[in-house]
Amino acid sequence: MDKLRIGVIGLGWFGEIHCETIIGLPNLELAALCTRTEDRLAALGDRFGVAKRYQDYNDMLADPDIDAVSICTMWDQHTEPAIAALKAGKHVFLEKPIASTVEDAHKIVAASKEAKGILFIGHIVRFNPRYRAAKQAVDAGRIGKIVAMSSRRNIPAAWTPTILNKIGPIVGDAIHDTDIMLWLTGDKIVSAYAQTADVRGLKHPDIGQTMYRFAGGATATLETVWCMPEKTPFDIDERMSIIGTEGIIHIQDTFPNLGIVDADRLHSPDITYWPMFEGSRGGALREEFAYFTNCAISGQRPTIGVPEDAAAALEATLAAEQSARTGDVVRF
Template sequence: MDRLRIGVIGLGWFGEIHCDTIVGVPNLELAALCTRKPDRLAELAKKYGVKKTYRDYRDMLADPEIDAVSIVTMWDQHTEPAIAALEAGKHVFLEKPMASTVADCNKIIAASKRSKGILLVGHICRFNPRYRMAKQAIAAGKIGKIVAMSSRRNIPAAWTPEILNKIGPIVGDAIHDTDLMLWFTGDRIVSAYAQTVDVRGLKFPDIGQTMYRFAGGASATLETVWCMPEKTPFDIDERLSIIGTEGIIHVQDTFPNLGIVSKDKLHSPDTTYWPEFDGVRGGALRDEFAYFATCALNGKTPSMGRPEDAAAALEATLAAEESARTGNVIRIGGN
């Protein structure tokens, strides 16, 4: 078999981006769609020319012609479809955050170890070429031992009113930088402290400021502001600095690597994660799906997007949220 027949479970805005991306990956075939909303199901089935549609993911998993699934439901609805898909022997691409509790992460990991299918958790930043190059430089010893890191991952307020009623900025976005920091250091986080700011009175606060301590002594600060002004001319202000004993690495993405000035505005669109060209998504998400497909077709366990790493990132961000609620430093892993 040279192509993986994949179904997408969950057809919100990011589920649609998954579909846009899958159709551009040569060794993937978008073979099925699943959502509980019949109008949305019909809309996207027509857009992509997909004949197999389901309103219950269990029916999709019962189809022997479906080799893999991409799960893009809300984070607190990941556990049951992920475990069911793995038990059905399907390959699973599971969006981040892996689950809403560490206990559920562990259940998914246990199911993956029993399954003939592979499991990859979609921590897309590891497929950003700038972070990959940073990891390569760190592994080559170019900056010595990491002693401090700082990140910024801020997005405009227009993006977030609906999202902030489902997930907060620390688990929703700082989890990316948490995962990167764990990857760069090869270390574990032993404590978290955080503060949040509620600007708009939504279910979750708009701003999260987090600090970590790593077992090896390094410290890290992470900024996530989900309420940049409505007219901010870029989709994300994303930066990460890594300070070592012998050098420094600085990553800046996405602003201002492309600026488009029209008669109405200045805009700096995403050119890294899922940029769209001729109706097909490229960038890091396409690379991530291509890697997933290659691993699955070759029976290889992924070394990127490992569920154990995703669980560690979730544990740290949940600890940070607990710190923000209680005002206490939260110890992780009994330390």
């Protein structure tokens, strides 16, 4: 096999971005699309020239000409299609969070252990080159033992009204930094405490502030604000500091890494995660899909984006949300 034929299940805004990424990779073929929304299926099928269109993912999974699936449904609709795809022998790229409950995450992990195909969880920040460089430095012992970490992952209010009616900022975004912190330390989180703030009266709060304690003694704070002012010129304000006994690493992926001034205002668009270049997506999402595809074609199990890691990050962020609701420290 030199090309992976992949279908996308779930065609919301990020499912469409997955399609835009897949079409730019030479060893991936966008072979099928699936959504329950008929007009959306027709529109994206026509746009990407995909003939195989399904409204039931089970019909897609029954197609022997489909080698892999990308699952971009809502996080509380991951479990059934992920397990069904693994049982059907497909390779599975499952967007984060792995599931909406720890129980469902464990079900998916268990299914992956019995599956012929690979399961990769889309924790995209591990493919941001700044974090990869930080991981190399940590593994080389350049900053000694990690004792403290802090992160910021804030986005403009215009992005989030629809999202906040589906998922909150801690599980929705702080899960990225949680995953990175678990990756950098190679440790386990033993307690979580969080506070949230409701600014706009949506289903989930706009702001999450989280604290973790790790088994080895390290502490961490995570800031997630989903209501930066409408005129904020950048798409994301993303930072992380890692303090060790022998040194410090600081990561910054925010304004002004690219500034564009037009007749409207100053813009600083994302050029790291999924920038659009000549009709297809580049950046970390392209690297993520390339890694998934190479693993599937070569028959190697992923060592990044493994389901056990994704389950640990989910458990920690759900514990933080529980803490925010109750006001108590949640201990593992």
